[in-house]
Amino acid sequence: MSEVLLDVRNLTKxxxxxxxxxxxxxxxxxxxxxGKVLGIVGESGCGKSxxxxxxxxxxxxxxxEVFFEGRDVCKANKTEMKQLRRDxxxxxxDPFASLDPxxxxxxxxxxxxxxxxxTKGKAETxxxxxxxxxxxxxxxxxxxxxxxxxxxxxxxxxxxxxALAMEPKLIVCDEPVSALDVSIQAQVINLLADLQEExxxxxxxxxxxxxxxxxxxxxIAVMYLGKLVExxxxxxxxxxxxxxxxxxxxxxxxxxxxxxxxxxxVMRGEITSPINLPDACRFAPRCDFACEDCKAHDCALxxxxxxxxxxxxxxxxxxx
Amino acid sequence: MxxxxxxxxxxxxxxxxxxxxDDETVYAVNGISFDLEKQKTMALVGETGAGKTTTVLSxxxxxxxxxxxxxxxxxxxxxxxxxKMTATELEAMRGKxxxxxxQDPMSSLNPVMTVGEQIAESVMLHEGLDEKAAMxxxxxxxxxxxxxxxxxxDYPHQFSxxxxxxxxxxxxxxxxxxxxxxxxxxxxxxxxxxxxxLELIKKLKDEYKTSTILVTxxxxxxxxxxxxxxxxxxxxxxxxxxxxxxxxxxxxxYTEGLFNSLPVMxxxxxxxxxxxxxxxxxxxxxxxxxxxxxxxxYATEKCTQxxxxxxxxxxxxxxxxxRYDEPDFHIExxxxx
Numbered sequence: 202m203s204e205v206l207l208d209v210r211n212l213t214k215x216x217x218x219x220x221x222x223x224x225x226x227x228x229x230x231x232x233x234x235x236g237k238v239l240g241i242v243g244e245s246g247c248g249k250s251x252x253x254x255x256x257x258x259x260x261x262x263x264x265x266e267v268f269f270e271g272r273d274v275c276k277a278n279k280t281e282m283k284q285l286r287r288d289x290x291x292x293x294x295d296p297f298a299s300l301d302p303x304x305x306x307x308x309x310x311x312x313x314x315x316x317x318x319x320t321k322g323k324a325e326t327x328x329x330x331x332x333x334x335x336x337x338x339x340x341x342x343x344x345x346x347x348x349x350x351x352x353x354x355x356x357x358x359x360x361x362x363x364a365l366a367m368e369p370k371l372i373v374c375d376e377p378v379s380a381l382d383v384s385i386q387a388q389v390i391n392l393l394a395d396l397q398e399e400x401x402x403x404x405x406x407x408x409x410x411x412x413x414x415x416x417x418x419x420x421i422a423v424m425y426l427g428k429l430v431e432x433x434x435x436x437x438x439x440x441x442x443x444x445x446x447x448x449x450x451x452x453x454x455x456x457x458x459x460x461x462x463x464x465x466x467v468m469r470g471e472i473t474s475p476i477n478l479p480d481a482c483r484f485a486p487r488c489d490f491a492c493e494d495c496k497a498h499d500c501a502l503x504x505x506x507x508x509x510x511x512x513x514x515x516x517x518x519x520x521x
Numbered sequence: 522m523x524x525x526x527x528x529x530x531x532x533x534x535x536x537x538x539x540x541x542x543d544d545e546t547v548y549a550v551n552g553i554s555f556d557l558e559k560q561k562t563m564a565l566v567g568e569t570g571a572g573k574t575t576t577v578l579s580x581x582x583x584x585x586x587x588x589x590x591x592x593x594x595x596x597x598x599x600x601x602x603x604x605k606m607t608a609t610e611l612e613a614m615r616g617k618x619x620x621x622x623x624q625d626p627m628s629s630l631n632p633v634m635t636v637g638e639q640i641a642e643s644v645m646l647h648e649g650l651d652e653k654a655a656m657x658x659x660x661x662x663x664x665x666x667x668x669x670x671x672x673x674x675d676y677p678h679q680f681s682x683x684x685x686x687x688x689x690x691x692x693x694x695x696x697x698x699x700x701x702x703x704x705x706x707x708x709x710x711x712x713x714x715x716x717x718x719l720e721l722i723k724k725l726k727d728e729y730k731t732s733t734i735l736v737t738x739x740x741x742x743x744x745x746x747x748x749x750x751x752x753x754x755x756x757x758x759x760x761x762x763x764x765x766x767x768x769x770x771x772x773x774x775y776t777e778g779l780f781n782s783l784p785v786m787x788x789x790x791x792x793x794x795x796x797x798x799x800x801x802x803x804x805x806x807x808x809x810x811x812x813x814x815x816x817x818x819y820a821t822e823k824c825t826q827x828x829x830x831x832x833x834x835x836x837x838x839x840x841x842x843x844r845y846d847e848p849d850f851h852i853e854x855x856x857x858x
Contacts (some may be wrong), residue, residue, distance in 0.1 A: 244711035246684075352800055382568040383548035383738065387782035394793070409711065412784040416794065440786060454714040457743030457783055459768045467720055470711045471681050 206235040207256070207371060212256045212265035214248075221477040225251040227427035228265070230502070233420075235370075238397065238404040240414030240435070242450075243424035248473055249407045252424070253373040253516065256405070257289050258282065269371070287317060294376035296356035300348045307344045309359050310334065313366040329481065333362040337391060354385035361392065365400075373405045378413060407502050411454055412423035415439060422509070423447045426475055426483040429502060433509040443511045443519050446484045490515055530700050530732035531557035531580065534595035538575050538756075540588040545805040549575040551756035557700070557749075562726065562733040566744040566779075567753035570801055571734045577702045578755070580734075581615055599699050610756065616643045620698035624705040626685035630677040634661070636688045637673030640695050662691040666721060683714035690721065697729055704736040719746060740783060744768060749837075752776050755802050755812035757828070762825045762838035770856050772840040774817045775855040811843065817854065819844055 209380045214226040216441055226248045233239045241249045256267050258274060260403045269285060277285055293299040304354040310330050313319070334341065337358040348356055358378060364372055374393065378386040394417050397404060406414055413466040415435060416419055422432040423446065431444040442448045449466040470487045480499050485491040502512045505520065513519075538550040546790050550572040557563050565573045579586050582603050596603045598616050606614065623629040631639055640662050642656035650658065660670035666687040668680075677685055678787035686706065693701060703722065707715040723746060726733055733746055743750055743764070750767040752760040752775065760773035771777050778797035799816040802808060811817070817824065821844070829843040844850045 214703065244713060268712060320801060354800075382801075383779060384782045384797040384798075387784075387794040388785070388798075391794055410784075410785040411712075415786050415788075416784045416790060436790070449713060451786070453712040454713075454786055455719075455745050456786060457768070457780065458739035458785065459744055459746050459764065461744070465716060465720075467716050471683055471714065 203234040204272060205232050207233045207405075209256060210250065210264075210266045210268070212255055212267060213263045214260055215263045218476060222403065224427045224478050225477075226255055229424075229427075229429050231422055231429065231432060234372075235403055236397075236401050237419040238417055240404055240406045240408065240418030240421040241339050241424060242408055242414060242421060244409060244410055244450075244472060246426075246475065247424040248427040248475075249265050249409075249424050250375050252327045252406050253291070253375055253405055257286070257291060257373060259291070261296065265358075265384055271416055287367045288369055289371045289373065290367055290369040292357075292360050292364050292372060292374045292377045292498075295380055296353055296360050297348065300356060300442040302348055305345050306351075306359060309348075310366060311436050317367060319368070321364065321452055329366070333366055336365065336396070337362045338388075338403065350427070352385065353381045354388055358392070359390055361389075361396070365396070366420060370400070371403045371405070373407065375407045376409070377406075379408065379410065386413075393417070407434065423450065426472060426478070428483050429510075430484065431509075431511050431515070434500070437509055441509075441520075443505065443509070443516050444484075444491055444513050445488050445519070482512075490518065528559045529556050529597075530559045530561075530599060531555075532600075533580075534593065536576065536579065536591075536593040536596060538572070538579055538589060538591050542588050543553070547804045548807065549572040549804060550579070550758055553753075553756075554757055555751055555758065555761065557732055557734065558698075558731050559732050561749055562735060562747045563749040563751060564739065564747040565734055565751050565753060566738065566743060568738060568779075568801060570804060571753075572778060573753055573754040574704055577704060577734055577736055579603075579617055579722055580700075581621060581678065581704065581804075582611055582691060582807075583621075590638060613647070616693075617647045617696050617698060619700040619702065620693040620696070620799070621702040621704065622686075622693045623705045625709055626682060626689045627677075627686050628725070629689055630685060632677055635674045635676055635693075636680070639688070640673075640692050640727040644663075644693065644695050658695065659691075662695050665694075666691045667717075669742045683710055686710060686714075686718055687721065690725070691720070693732075694725055694729065698731060701726070701731045701733045702736070703733065705738070706735070707742070708739075709735075715742075722746070740768075741781065752779070754845070755804065755808075757812065757837075757841065759813065759841045760839070762835075765833065766838040770838065771852065771854045772834065772838065772845070773813075773821050773842050774844075774852055775813045777852045778816075811841070 208229050212226055212229045216223040216225055229252055243249045251260060254259055262275055274285055307330050311326060312331050314326050314329055320329045339358050345521045363382055378389050406418055408414055418435050421435050421438045425431050425446050431447045449468045452466045473486055482495040482500055485495040500512045500514045502510045504510050505516060534554045536550055540547040553576060579692055584591050615656040627853050637656055637659040640659035644650050644655045644658050660673050664670050668684060668687055670779050699715060707718050723768055747764055750764060751758045754775050760776050781795035802812050811829055814820040814824040824843050829841045831839050832845050
């Protein structure tokens with residue numbers, strides 16, 4: 202039996218704005234087994250980053266429960282939270298903005314070790330800093346280098362080393378390769394995949410780029426306007442997408458192979474405002490298949506085949 | 522005047538651009554030559570720092586000088602020598618003969634002018650329309666890019682990112698330019714919005730018969746929108762050819778590396794990506810040999826001595842790689858027929 206590491210139930214994060222309540226994350230539920238990778242994909246404003254942050258309580262969830270190894274993260278007190286923060290780490294999108302420009306590589310990696318009393322004594326800390334640099338593929342000559350002297354790929358490696366310093370069980374990777382060039386992006390993806398295998402890590406991989414998660418996610422969850430609209434094992438999602446939004450999203454990705462022409466579904470309109478939402482399917486205003494039902498009330502996630510979840514009133518019309 | 526062999530929109534020979542600062546000189550573009558035939562779309566592909574944007578900016582003489590120093594044997598836009606143009610001639614050319622769509626729609630629009638005024642501006646300048654007629658034209662242009670003409674008096678902040686990029690396209694196309702330069706036009710946009718914008722550029726290109734240069738790092742977009750591909754690395758074109766030649770008969774090791782680094786949806790998930798090792802070279806150094814040699818899995822001794830000569834394969838395929846001196850040399854990427 203595989204062990205569930207993270208169990209997210211009905212996670213909700215609303216922000217109060219002058220114009221009303223912004224539904225950033227609205228009742229998202231999923232589980233991740235230990236050692237697996239869950240990809241969360243969606244476009245700007247769909248709530249994927251907020252979901253990642255709410256799980257770590259970097260945004261205090263409005264409601265819902267997050268169980269990490271059976272413990273409710275949302276009810277943890279300060280001391281418990283400190284331990285939980287070590288177990289659950291975050292890698293940020295912009296490796297430049299997330300590193301202190303006045304700290305050298307070795308200081309950046311040493312900081313979390315000392316702050317959290319992970320290593321004891323100078324010698325042990327020093328040894329660990331070098332181990333971590335080696336683990337993420339930072340050459341020893343960069344020991345005294347500053348972030349501005351390094352390219353994006355190396356900066357991101359520092360971010361990864363800082364996360365690994367805490368010996369986490371779960372890492373939330375928030376668009377970790379989006380700011381990188383393709384050749385460097387591939388290096389970092391391979392590094393993350395190797396580390397996962399080597400250290401038995403569990404990842405939540407948040408990205409707008411479906412081709413990236415296709416390569417190493419076990420399960421993929423698609424979000425639209427704060428809702429989870431479809432979740433399935435990676436292969437299944439790419440082969441048999443059911444939700445009209447997932448289909449449009451997949452068809453929109455340009456494929457670098459000649460003759461790979463597929464029927465592109467060009468979605469009309471744009472993502473609607475997440476403020477003061479009515480009780481209706483969030484995708485209905487842009488959906489070619491929306492019926493009266495879709496506009497009258499919202500739909501819940503249903504398991505249509507083992508492991509394949511869809512939130513759509515009309516899913517039965519889309520499967521043979 | 523020499524007789525024109527082909528009907529060329531752009532003619533570039535031996536273009537060199539460097540930036541001279543107090544500390545160092547950065548060699549951004551190092552001897553680029555290409556022609557663009559009318560009504561064709563050429564992709565300029567490469568990674569950050571390859572010199573793609575600098576190259577296209579020089580076509581409009583928009584490289585800031587100083588620190589920029591631009592040299593070229595030939596730099597012609599629809600037959601006119603850009604290097605010799607006066608400020609007035611340049612003004613007449615920009616927007617009329619050649620127009621540009623910039624990467625970031627948020628920063629390329631004026632926040633204190635209505636979108637209508639921004640579209641009308643160039644029409645009034647180039648076509649001599651009065652304000653009323655120009656605003657009418659602005660409405661038509663908005664409708665053309667899929668935005669209701671009623672929004673002509675709205676300001677940029679009232680539009681979403683995708684719509685702002687449509688406004689930028691409307692401005693670029695307002696005077697029906699012969700050549701359109703699109704510099705990463707969809708990089709700042711979501712994929713579904715990107716699909717809308719690419720469809721729009723394709724449609725307008727056919728309708729207006731524009732010749733286009735598309736600067737991008739995304740080979741997927743290239744496959745869907747371009748006829749010709751030029752791959753740039755460290756300020757040089759290292760491979761040039763038709764879409765078919767570049768994608769299915771890849772010759773240069775760098776181009777192969779780019780394809781291998783790319784996660785392709787629907788590909789073999791058990792296969793790992795094969796990144797190019799190392800980093801792009803320092804543009805402030807002059808390399809005696811092939812600039813890609815130190816990252817190239819096929820490099821030999823001779824690759825570090827002298828930049829390779831361009832070799833021609835087939836009708837249009839040009840490759841800069843010394844290894845092809847050897848008659849049986851080939852890269853691993855399979856040819857697809």
